[in-house]
Amino acid sequence: xxxxxxxxxxxxxxxxxxxxxxxxxxxxxxxxxxxxxxxxxxxxxxxxxxxxxxxxxxxxxxxxxxxxxxxxxxxxxxxxxxxxxxxxxxxxxxxxxxxxxxxxxxxxxxxxxxxxxxxxxxxxxxxxxxxxxxxxxxxxxxxxxxxxxxxxxxxxxxxxxxx
Amino acid sequence: xxxxxxxxxxxxxxxxxxxxxxxxxxxxxxxxxxxxxxxxxxxxxxxxxxxxxxxxxxxxxxxxxxxxxxxxxxxxxxxxxxxxxxxxxxxxxxxxxxxxxxxxxxxxxxxxxxxxxxxxxxxxxxxxxxxxxxxxxxxxxxxxxxxxxxxxxxxxxxxxxxxxxxxxxxxxxxxxxxxxxxxxxxxxxxxxxxxxxxxxxxxxx
Amino acid sequence: xxxxxxxxxxxxxxxxxxxxxxxxxxxxxxxxxxxxxxxxxxxxxxxxxxxxxxxxxxxxxxxxxxxxxxxxxxxx
Numbered sequence: 001x002x003x004x005x006x007x008x009x010x011x012x013x014x015x016x017x018x019x020x021x022x023x024x025x026x027x028x029x030x031x032x033x034x035x036x037x038x039x040x041x042x043x044x045x046x047x048x049x050x051x052x053x054x055x056x057x058x059x060x061x062x063x064x065x066x067x068x069x070x071x072x073x074x075x076x077x078x079x080x081x082x083x084x085x086x087x088x089x090x091x092x093x094x095x096x097x098x099x100x101x102x103x104x105x106x107x108x109x110x111x112x113x114x115x116x117x118x119x120x121x122x123x124x125x126x127x128x129x130x131x132x133x134x135x136x137x138x139x140x141x142x143x144x145x146x147x148x149x150x151x152x153x154x155x156x157x158x159x160x161x162x163x
Numbered sequence: 164x165x166x167x168x169x170x171x172x173x174x175x176x177x178x179x180x181x182x183x184x185x186x187x188x189x190x191x192x193x194x195x196x197x198x199x200x201x202x203x204x205x206x207x208x209x210x211x212x213x214x215x216x217x218x219x220x221x222x223x224x225x226x227x228x229x230x231x232x233x234x235x236x237x238x239x240x241x242x243x244x245x246x247x248x249x250x251x252x253x254x255x256x257x258x259x260x261x262x263x264x265x266x267x268x269x270x271x272x273x274x275x276x277x278x279x280x281x282x283x284x285x286x287x288x289x290x291x292x293x294x295x296x297x298x299x300x301x302x303x304x305x306x307x308x309x310x311x312x313x314x315x316x317x318x319x320x321x322x323x324x325x326x327x328x329x330x331x332x333x334x335x336x337x338x339x340x341x342x343x344x345x346x347x348x349x350x351x352x353x354x355x356x357x358x359x360x361x362x363x364x365x366x367x368x
Numbered sequence: 369x370x371x372x373x374x375x376x377x378x379x380x381x382x383x384x385x386x387x388x389x390x391x392x393x394x395x396x397x398x399x400x401x402x403x404x405x406x407x408x409x410x411x412x413x414x415x416x417x418x419x420x421x422x423x424x425x426x427x428x429x430x431x432x433x434x435x436x437x438x439x440x441x442x443x444x
Binding site for chain 1: 265
Binding site: 012087091092093094096098099100103106155158159162163 | 377378379380382383386387406407408412429432433434
């Protein structure tokens, strides 16, 4: 029993345990939220709000109050804080700064490509792939194939420029 | 030496408890969603779950442990979504599933997304999870994400105008729920077998 | 038996794995490869890969969120 408790808070859990727990949470979220777990839609709302403040976006469709009462915000906030909590309970919390310059560019370029791709394909790995397929949408399956192809190209680029 | 971070943990737990209580005062549903989101982040970190790894590792080491875990996650979600869909029909709950439009942009976007997530070291949920873990790199990736999403939004009209777009296809509308679920689970089972075979092939070398 | 240090500090997944694979090819049976990382996923990924490959692997947490890995090349 004590061993089980330590396995729980210290981890790492086997991948399949993670899959089962994530599936359970994913299904509960669909029921509670009446729409599936998604990440990018909310990030877009924040991007529009922040872009409006900086002056990149002209039309500001969202107010801060609206975003603070949107369920997507709390899912994303929950993911960040939950992961932080998870590292703290295992005494593994630390700040992990970028230690090599190449990763600044890699992260920025990767982030831009990912955001652009997710937006024009209507979803990321969660909303488009996992929950697209779970919603039995054909788009989800096609998106999954495209992501696999993209990963192949990305891995080639990574081996060529970053290793 | 590994020093216990119990003090940090207690302080953070208290903060999370207070945040939860505050949210409960505002809106019960939001508070519940926050708890579920926290559970997602906790599980993602504890199980080192990573969608990038699921796609990428088979190409590098041939190990498909995470790939098969993702297939399991998708399979269980299909079953669960089917059940929730049925319940919502009976209880007249309005449910909006992720049936997105289909177009050339789905493929182009998927490929760009795939390249991006390898370079950024995490997909969108992975970036959020790693920000929680304290990675500076993924904080930069989030800035990139915000820029990319805005750029994608403004070029949506171009993709629609140039290549066209069709309404999303909801497979159960053609096959019915039960055959769809059986078909999809068989397909996933086949992919699971393929992934398992792939790993054994690479380990045999 | 020779001990090799592999510099993977601060490297993002999957670069440590690629470097380790390349380094292993140049090593003799019985040699040990020592690595240190602060990426939880990288550490777990290397451990699982090494176990599946049936190499010897020892993972120790040497500080908060830092993992020290010793991989023994047990076969070719």
